[in-house]
Amino acid sequence: MKALRNYLDKIKPRFQEGGKLEKLHSTFDAFETFLFVPDKTTFKGSHIRDSIDLKRTMTVVLLALMPALLFGIWNVGYQHSLAFGKDAGFWQIAGFGLMKVLPIIVVSYVSGLAVEFIFAQYRKHEVNEGFLVSGMLIPLVMPPDIPLWMVAVSTVFAVILGKEAFGGTGMNVFNPALLARAFLFFAYPASMTGDTTWTAGLANGEGIADGYSGATPLSNAAAELVDKIPSVSDLFFGFIPGSIGETSKLAIIIGAVILILTGIGSWRIMLSGLLGGVTMTLIFNAFAANKYMTIDPLTQILMGSFLFGMVFMATDPVTAAQTNKGKWIYGFLAGFFAIMVRVFNPAYPEGTMLAILLMNTFAPLIDHYVIEANIKRRLKRANAVVKTK
Amino acid sequence: MAETKRIKKGLNINLLGEAQKKIAKIEVSEFALKPTDFNGIFPRLLVKEGDQVKAGTSVFCDKYREQIRFSSPVSGKIEEIRRGDKRILLEVVIKDDKAGDYEDFGKTDIASADRGKIKENLLKSGVWPVIRQRPYNVIANPDDTPQAVFISGFDSAPLAPDYGFTLKDDLVDFQAGVNAMAKLTDGKVFIGVPATDHPLAGVKNAEITCFEGPHPAGNVGIQIHHIQPLNKGDLVWTVNPQDVVIIGRLFTQGRYNPSIAVAVTGSEIKEPQYYKVNKGALVSTLLSDELKNSGKRIISGNVLTGEKVSYSGYLGFYHNQVTVIPEGNYHEFFGWALPGFGKFSFSKAFFSWAHGTRKYRLDTNLHGGLRSYVMTGQYEKVLPMDILPMQLIKACLAEDIDLMEKLGIYEVDEEDFALVEFIDTSKTEIQSIIRKGIDLVRKEMS
Numbered sequence: 001m002k003a004l005r006n007y008l009d010k011i012k013p014r015f016q017e018g019g020k021l022e023k024l025h026s027t028f029d030a031f032e033t034f035l036f037v038p039d040k041t042t043f044k045g046s047h048i049r050d051s052i053d054l055k056r057t058m059t060v061v062l063l064a065l066m067p068a069l070l071f072g073i074w075n076v077g078y079q080h081s082l083a084f085g086k087d088a089g090f091w092q093i094a095g096f097g098l099m100k101v102l103p104i105i106v107v108s109y110v111s112g113l114a115v116e117f118i119f120a121q122y123r124k125h126e127v128n129e130g131f132l133v134s135g136m137l138i139p140l141v142m143p144p145d146i147p148l149w150m151v152a153v154s155t156v157f158a159v160i161l162g163k164e165a166f167g168g169t170g171m172n173v174f175n176p177a178l179l180a181r182a183f184l185f186f187a188y189p190a191s192m193t194g195d196t197t198w199t200a201g202l203a204n205g206e207g208i209a210d211g212y213s214g215a216t217p218l219s220n221a222a223a224e225l226v227d228k229i230p231s232v233s234d235l236f237f238g239f240i241p242g243s244i245g246e247t248s249k250l251a252i253i254i255g256a257v258i259l260i261l262t263g264i265g266s267w268r269i270m271l272s273g274l275l276g277g278v279t280m281t282l283i284f285n286a287f288a289a290n291k292y293m294t295i296d297p298l299t300q301i302l303m304g305s306f307l308f309g310m311v312f313m314a315t316d317p318v319t320a321a322q323t324n325k326g327k328w329i330y331g332f333l334a335g336f337f338a339i340m341v342r343v344f345n346p347a348y349p350e351g352t353m354l355a356i357l358l359m360n361t362f363a364p365l366i367d368h369y370v371i372e373a374n375i376k377r378r379l380k381r382a383n384a385v386v387k388t389k
Numbered sequence: 390m391a392e393t394k395r396i397k398k399g400l401n402i403n404l405l406g407e408a409q410k411k412i413a414k415i416e417v418s419e420f421a422l423k424p425t426d427f428n429g430i431f432p433r434l435l436v437k438e439g440d441q442v443k444a445g446t447s448v449f450c451d452k453y454r455e456q457i458r459f460s461s462p463v464s465g466k467i468e469e470i471r472r473g474d475k476r477i478l479l480e481v482v483i484k485d486d487k488a489g490d491y492e493d494f495g496k497t498d499i500a501s502a503d504r505g506k507i508k509e510n511l512l513k514s515g516v517w518p519v520i521r522q523r524p525y526n527v528i529a530n531p532d533d534t535p536q537a538v539f540i541s542g543f544d545s546a547p548l549a550p551d552y553g554f555t556l557k558d559d560l561v562d563f564q565a566g567v568n569a570m571a572k573l574t575d576g577k578v579f580i581g582v583p584a585t586d587h588p589l590a591g592v593k594n595a596e597i598t599c600f601e602g603p604h605p606a607g608n609v610g611i612q613i614h615h616i617q618p619l620n621k622g623d624l625v626w627t628v629n630p631q632d633v634v635i636i637g638r639l640f641t642q643g644r645y646n647p648s649i650a651v652a653v654t655g656s657e658i659k660e661p662q663y664y665k666v667n668k669g670a671l672v673s674t675l676l677s678d679e680l681k682n683s684g685k686r687i688i689s690g691n692v693l694t695g696e697k698v699s700y701s702g703y704l705g706f707y708h709n710q711v712t713v714i715p716e717g718n719y720h721e722f723f724g725w726a727l728p729g730f731g732k733f734s735f736s737k738a739f740f741s742w743a744h745g746t747r748k749y750r751l752d753t754n755l756h757g758g759l760r761s762y763v764m765t766g767q768y769e770k771v772l773p774m775d776i777l778p779m780q781l782i783k784a785c786l787a788e789d790i791d792l793m794e795k796l797g798i799y800e801v802d803e804e805d806f807a808l809v810e811f812i813d814t815s816k817t818e819i820q821s822i823i824r825k826g827i828d829l830v831r832k833e834m835s
Contacts, residue, residue, distance in 0.1 A: 004722075005720055005722075033758060035722065035723065036720035036721060036722055036723075036724070037720065037721040037723075037724030037725055037754070037756060037757065038720065038755070038757070038758055039717070039718045039719050039720050039754070040718075040754070040755040040758065041686075041716055041717050041718050041752075041753040041754055041755060042753045042755055043697065044697070044818065044820075044821060045694075045807070045810050045818045045819070045820040045821055046692065046693045046694070046807050046810045046811045046820065047686060047688055047692045047693070047695065047697070047712075047714065047753050048402070048692045048693070048714065048751040048752070048753065048811065049753075049754070049755050049756050049757075049810075049811060049813075049816065050733070050734050050735050050736070050756065050811055050812045050813070050814075051729060051732035051733060051734040051739055051741075051756045052734045052735070052736045052738050052739070052756070052757075052812070052814055053725060053756055053757025053758070053760070053814060053816065054757065054760045054763060054764075054814055054815065055725040055726075055757065056725045056726075056738050056739070056757075057736075057738065057763075057764060057814055059725065059726060060738050126758050126759065126760070128760055128761060128763075129760075130763065168761065169760070169761050169763060170760070170761025170762050170763045170815075171761065261737055262736060262737045262738045263736045263737050263738075263767075264736065264738060264764075266765075266766055268766075317763055317764050317765040317766070318763055318765075320765070322765040322766070322779060322780075323765075323777060323780075324766055324769060327766065370777075371777060371780055371796075374775070374776075374777055374796070375795040375796065377775065378620070378775075378795065378796075378797055379795075381618060381620060382620035382621055382622075385620055385623075
């Protein structure tokens with residue numbers, strides 16, 4: 001480690017102001033702080049500081065995403081072998097999945113980080129770690145067969161227009177990963193919708209095993225083929241086609257537990273999102289105007305990306321409501337609208353993405369009212385004192 | 390029985406080097422008065438180098454409120470007047486001549502004295518600066534009459550001195566100080582005490598409130614918020630408990646006697662204990678020689694709100710504690726990625742939560758770089774006030790005075806945000822942001 005440190009110290013001047021590689025300062029800084037926690041010390045205010053920083057925070061979120069990612073990789077291979085009637089072993093299945101998923105991850109990170117580094121240098125900032133998570137979320141909400149150039153285009157779009165245009169990490173209005181997906185959804189719907197996009201290789205249409213449709217539970221539900229929806233256990237464990245990271249609810253719940261225990265993800269949003277989804281479903285159950293409306297709450301919650309969205313997307317601290325009370329309202333409405341959009345609008349089989357993006361828009365408004373309530377409380381207190389005098 | 394208030398939010402940081410319960414006497418040769426210890430005053434010197442002063446002789450006064458005077462803690466000679474950039478007055482150093490001379494302000498019977506007499510004594514003796522006002526946490530204005538006086542009887546900050554221990558022999562003077570303060574307000578004197586057995590709980594002429602819970606339960610601002618929250622236009626005064634004793638002595642002994650017990654603490658101190666010294670004592674007297682060029686961080690005050698001083702620096706006017714901790718100027722290989730069994734964190738993101746209540750040797754490393762505000766909902770967990778911390782911080786950054794006022798800037802002091810700053814993932818300097826906001830509002834309102 002000492003040799004590496006010495007080497008870094010040796011080449012550091014080149015990247016500083018006046019050095020030959022001054023233009024790569026932010027890049028150097030990002031790699032240096034990746035390898036070593038900086039030696040900066042406090043000089044005023046609190047002399048000691050908590051060990052946590054944004055890198056650690058983001059690492060914990062990445063860790064929480066790992067179960068979903070690992071299962072997703074396996075499931076991509078598993079669905080493929082189901083579709084083509086292959087009798088493959090675990091390693092073949094996982095290997096196939098890895099070949100599909102890894103390139104998407106690499107493209108997402110490379111294209112997104114490139115944009116981040118350029119903007120950090122331009123703004124003379126340090127590189128913010130926010131994209132470490134966005135770069136992993138983007139592949140997890142993609143279908144396995146997505147062309148890599150689309151991943152690159154959508155990522156660059158999301159980072160520039162969704163984040164940097166607003167001032168960078170911490171300032172964005174919309175969740176970048178969802179924005180990337182929404183961009184693809186509207187720009188290239190053929191690659192993002194339909195029954196054949198969710199299983200690797202299905203779009204070619206050759207050699208498909210009899211009876212394998214590739215339809216996701218949501219598309220079955222939307223077509224009112226309620227009896228074709230897989231069993232609750234399949235939905236829970238995730239042996240179904242879908243976006244790479246969304247299928248296994250078990251993996252998502254493990255992630256949720258990690259986020260809640262470490263205090264990094266907001267349990268308020270997760271819980272209220274779940275309540276919102278269940279409430280909407282129960283309202284639908286009461287009316288039961290069509291078969292979709294009769295689906296029980298448990299199945300509704302387990303279908304599609306509802307849980308993935310509530311755990312990993314809605315909880316993004318930057319785009320969610322920032323006040324604790326606001327988080328309850330925000331989460332509840334996100335869950336509520338996710339189920340509503342899903343059931344009411346057949347053009348959008350999955351409502352979670354749109355519901356969360358919609359709530360991203362409203363988060364500042366929700367916060368505004370929470371803040372106003374705080375202000376009013378203070379004014380009321382002041383007035384009460386004046387009256388008693 | 391006193392009312393008990395439970396503070397739920399907050400954080401106790403368990404550090405190594407808590408002071409043992411013994412007080413040593415120590416000879417200090419040099420003292421200093423530091424105008425920089427006082428928010429919002431402009432010093433005008435009343436002495437020059439080489440002058441002889443007694444304990445209680447005015448050294449400087451506030452240029453705009455000349456009745457506010459600052460006195461020498463001992464008798465001796467003005468050794469040096471140190472100035473910094475733009476000739477700003479940094480330190481007035483006084484060499485103790487051990488003669489023990491003092492200005493005689495005359496013993497006064499508090500019960501029969503009127504408010505004017507008490508104020509006059511406090512002002513001319515230079516004791517007055519121990520009285521501060523909220524909002525703004527600046528030296529109280531002698532022309533005001535506060536609605537109440539608040540005294541926090543305990544300090545909950547890391548390694549803070551135990552006033553229950555240091556004050557147990559000064560209760561007579563403490564009571565005299567409380568009586569004097571009661572004369573200055575039309576309202577009550579409130580004293581906050583911990584729920585444990587505490588000598589101040591028996592003080593008369595004051596309303597006692599018990600506070601239970603983690604730091605910052607001992608911050609006077611937090612106690613005010615829970616007893617009688619400040620509204621716009623309200624004015625209360627606050628005094629540190631050891632300073633109440635100094636007020637008391639002014640009337641019982643007729644002189645300025647700023648002797649306090651100072652806790653010398655921290656993981657780098659071999660024998661953490663208390664020392665009886667006067668305000669403004671030379672810090673090196675309290676420390677062992679090996680700390681001289683050791684590169685350790687010497688802090689006048691506690692680790693959260695104190696001020697960095699050099700080995701040859703002086704104790705701050707409002708400080709009752711010296712803390713020495715290691716500097717953190719090292720690179721840590723993959724520090725953010727390791728499990729972190731020994732790393733203290735308010736979050737549960739490091740495995741140190743498995744250790745429970747062990748004590749830590751924390752250093753001054755920032756543990757990261759400056760970032761945008763990303764995480765939300767964390768600050769609220771360590772600020773036990775009905776205040777939205779993130780929104781108030783942003784209002785201060787935006788210099789939006791109207792919004793700061795609405796969000797409660799009058800109720801806070803920077804020390805209330807010390808824990809918020811400690812746990813901040815984005816490593817911003819929240820205390821100084823809040824101070825700037827407070828100063829800005831004060832400037833606009835005056």
